Amino acid sequence: MRFTDGMWHLKEGVRIEWMSNVERLRIEQETVDLLLNKVQRHRGDTLNSPTISAKVTSPSEGIIGVKLVHWAGEIDNGPHYDISSSTGHASVVHDKETNKLTYTSGPLNLAITTSPNELAFTFQDSSSKKLTGHSWRSIGYVADQRSPIYTHDDGMYATKQGYMLSELDLSVSEKIYGLGERFGPLVKNGQTVDIWNEDGGTSSELAYKNIPFYMSSRGYGVFVNHPGKVSLEVQSERTTRVNISVPGEEIEYFVVYGPTPKDVLRRYTALTGQPGLVPTWSYNLWLTTSFTTNYDEETVSGFLDGFEERGIPLGVFHFDCFWMKSYQWCDFKFDEEMFPDAGGYLARLKERGLKISVWINPYVGQASPLFEEGKAKGFFIKRVDGSVWQWDLWQAGMAVVDFTNPAACDWYSSHLKRLMDMGVDSFKTDFAERIPVKGVKYHDNSSPERMHNYYALLYNRIVYNTLSEKAGPTQGLLFARSTAPGGQKYPVHWGGDCESTFEAMAESLRGGLSLSLSGYIFWASDIGGFEGTPPPALYKRWVQFGLLSTHSRLHGSSSFRVPWIYGEDCSAVLRECVKRKILLTPYILQEALRGHRDGTPLMRAMFLEFPEDLNTYAVDTQYMFGPNLLVAPVFDKEEVTFYVPRSDDDRAGKWISWFDHNKTYEPGQWYTETHGFETLPLLIRPxxxxxxxxxxxxxxxxxxxxxxxxxxxxxxxxxxxxxxxxxxxxxxxxxxxxxxxxxxxxxxxxxxxxxxxx
Incomplete structure (x- = not known):
């Protein structure tokens, strides 16, 4: 959110109270409390102006947190993200002669200038290199009368919308990444980003997976510990800063030190949750019924026979929305008209060696047999008058399950267990972005605004835990569309609704790489694109890309994605790509386990693996699959341009083609090649x-x-x-x-x- 018109003017109706002075401070073990105020010329300046209380802490080695509070009288009903915290790794020194306080946590230092009217925060590494910090006019409280709550007639008592504003410095050529699954440019500089989950597809600035964590090319990351809406102006309002604002009276952020990008992710995932592991069978090829297609047992069996006849390995079959009767989503029951013997049919699918996934969402339509039960027992989000919150978007009379109610969680989980008893192995946890914030009340009185993003976390957690309790550790698996910080504990996540175009394939990759720089180690896309019907060339190119992703699912909206529909040459390409991925299973399992330990994703932006090569920091059309394999998807029928990075291993040999070991590549060079559909640039690291x-x-x-x-x-x-x-x-x-x-x-x-x- 922007509050200024250039350097010197504020937008009409906006007032910012800038903090410029440390009025006093208190040190208690590993915590520093400071009282900040405006420029102090004389004692009269202490009147009629706000203060901000700052608390400095360190939840773990190499991470320093700053919490800024304007008014402390707000009622805090949560929710809050789970933060791992310990003590014994931080130290504080206050030199009163130089008016400098130094807070140290392992290799990360925070220097605070306490000289009168010279407030500054400087985060440094152990060599005193500045990472980021607060310089002149960068900590403030915003009072904004451009709000429905403001009434001019209230005079001096008029209520203005308050925001906490924290502006962190950027250095020359510094680049910013992450902030969840964002489909625009991989480098976030120049963008306005609102951390607010929305169902916007992959071709917009909206995102399903918003994570208030960004990574800097300078060797650090920043996590904003706030579950509500967080607005970031990334070098878009002030060209030397990331401006972070949240509505309300407090903001907390953590600076996470590297020095390498992998170190940043290791510390960040240790703080917010180690990425979960998934069962090995999930690396198989998944086939879905697609979204609005008509299908029954005969249709599905015909598809499966087609895969067997063509020798294409298939491991998972997914039933999308219409496995349930229309208007009854969710009632967790197979439509008896289309599947008269659902239990028997699932058993027959199991006999083919298939795992079963079904689509669900956290909503209950009014026509669902479960609606009256949920209403009577208080299992839905309510309006403030006690009635059930409903609307007609998506499902007629749709209610939203209230996962802050333990009884509602047990009820929802019981239906999942019933399906698991029938043979279901996994659930596609769709939706959970359109969560109301006005005029609603939760069972535990959580703040509706703070619950909007957090709701996805509760939803995925209850489903994942239900699966894990029954299937065992590392055997739970979701296919989730929305998430929030900590959601990496409940894998897997896929990229949402993309179009059937090369451009959408490219934006899907950017989204996956951004998510992987936000603590998530697994990711998938809808192979072939979701909206529309892909031409054969696009289908084959997306198959190549999708089978070199951690998870691989053929899925569409109004058309099926079985390959022979697009030509038998598509079947041949799919067969070879699936077999190659199966061959890579030991490598994938190894890198997944390492990612679980340290947060390093399997699909990696180039700079994550090669931070010493400055040419990699702007590359977003290729990636590393684990540490050893460079993948450059072909976003065209034939031609592709890609970069071969430099590293310390350059003297040990050359990069070589997976397909032709006599074909070598020099590090530090760009290449443009023409590829048939049997190959793509897949290079093995020296x-x-x-x-x-x-x-x-x-x-x-x-x-x-x-x-x-x-x-x-x-x-x-x-x-x-x-x-x-x-x-x-x-x-x-x-x-x-x-x-x-x-x-x-x-x-x-x-x-x-x-x-x-x-």
Whole structure:
């Protein structure tokens, strides 16, 4: 939100009280409390003006938090994000002679100038390099009379909308990333971003997955710990700052130090929640019924027969909306007219070796048999007069389940368990963005405005926990569209409603990379695009991209996504791409486990893997799949341009093509190539060891039989490969150590084939 007209003027109706002075401070163990006020010329300046209380803390090593409060009298009914916190790693020194307070947490320092009228906060690394901070006029309280709550006739008692404003400095050439799944440019500089979940599709500034966390190319990140609407002007209002504002009387942010981008993610996910793991079968190809298509048991069986006849491995079948009767979403019952023997049919699908997923949402239409029960028992969000909040968007007379009510959670969970007893393995947790904020009341009296984004977290949590309780640890799996900070604990998330165009395929990648820079390690897109029917060329190119994503699902709106509809050549492309992904299962499992430990995503923006190469910071049309594989999707029928990064391993060899090991690439160069539909730029990193298994027929097959290690170039250090248990994805079965001297593999009782590819 913008409050200014240039450097010197405020917008009409806006007043900002800037903090410029430390009036007093108190140090108590690892906490610093400061009282901030405006410029103080004489004692009279303490009258008729606000103060802001600042509290400095450190929840963990390398992270420093600042909480700014104007009025402390607000009622706080929550909700609040879960923050992991400990003590014993911070120290405070106040030098009264130099008027400087230094707060240190591991390698991160915060220097606060306490000289009269010279307030400044400077975050530095251990070498005293400035990361960010507050300089002149950057902490303030905004009183805005451009609001319905303001009435001029109230005179001096007129209520103005208040905002807390925190402006953090940017350095020359500094770039900002993240802020959730955003489909515009990967680099966020120059953008206005509102952290407010909306169902806007992938071709707009709106986003399903809003995360108030950004990462800087300067080696730090910032997490705004506020579940309500957070507005960021990223070098768009002040060209030297990120301006952060929230409505209300307080704001809290945490500066998360690196120094590398991976270190920032490691610390951020330790703060907000370690990413969850998923079952190995989820890496299979998923096929859905699509959204508004007509289908029954005969239709579905015909699709499955078609995959078998063409030798295309398929692991998961998903029933989208119309598995339930129209107007009754959700009643959690198969439409008996289309599926007269649903239990028997699911059993027959299981006999084919398939896992089953079904679509759900957190809403109950008035025609649903569950509506009256939910109304009678108080399971829905209510209006302030006690009636059920309803509207006709999406489902007629739709109510919203109130997940702050424990009884409602148990009720909702019981229907999921009933479906799991029938054979359902996973749920697509759709929607949860259109959550009302005005004139509503929650069971636990949570703030409706703060619940708008947070609601998605509650929704996914109850479904994920229900699945995990029944299936076991690491075996729970969602396909979720919306989320909030901490949602990385409840995977997987997909990119929402995209069009069937090359442009939408590219924006989907940007969205996935932005989410991966926000603490999420898994992501998928609707292969072929959701809206419209893809031409064959687009279908094949999206198949290549989608099968080099962590999760791969064929899904559309009004048309099916089975490949032969688009031509048998599409079937051939899909078959080869699925088999390649299955071959990569040991590599995917290894990198997922590492991501679970340290927050590093499998699909990585180039600079995340190569922060030393400045050319990578603006690249958003390619990515690294794990540390070893460069993927450049072809956003065209044939031609693609991509960049091969530099690294410390350049002297150990060259990048090589996955498809032709005689084809090499020089680091630090751009390439433009023409590719048929059998290939794309898929490059293997020099000095790397990539674990694969060509013998696998399904991802969840024997983890130890048939392992190969693909070695490219000369190894510069001992490389460790972890063979992860496909039945329990947090368990390592074998540790393989490859020596840089002789290339030998050290592993007791197990032989491994080494394949030198470069």
């Amino acid at each position: 000095a790397s060891v990539t674990v694969v298994n060509p013998e696998l027929k399904v991802p969840e097959g024997d983890a130890l039989s048939g392992i190969q290690l693909l070695v490219n170039g000369t190894l510069r250090r001992e490389t460790t490969v972890e063979i992860v248990n496909p039945g329990q994805t947090d368990e390592v079965l074998k540790m393989l150590r490859v020596s840089p001297a002789d290339g030998k593999v050290q592993c007791e009782g197990h032989s491994v084939e080494i394949v030198y590819v470069g």
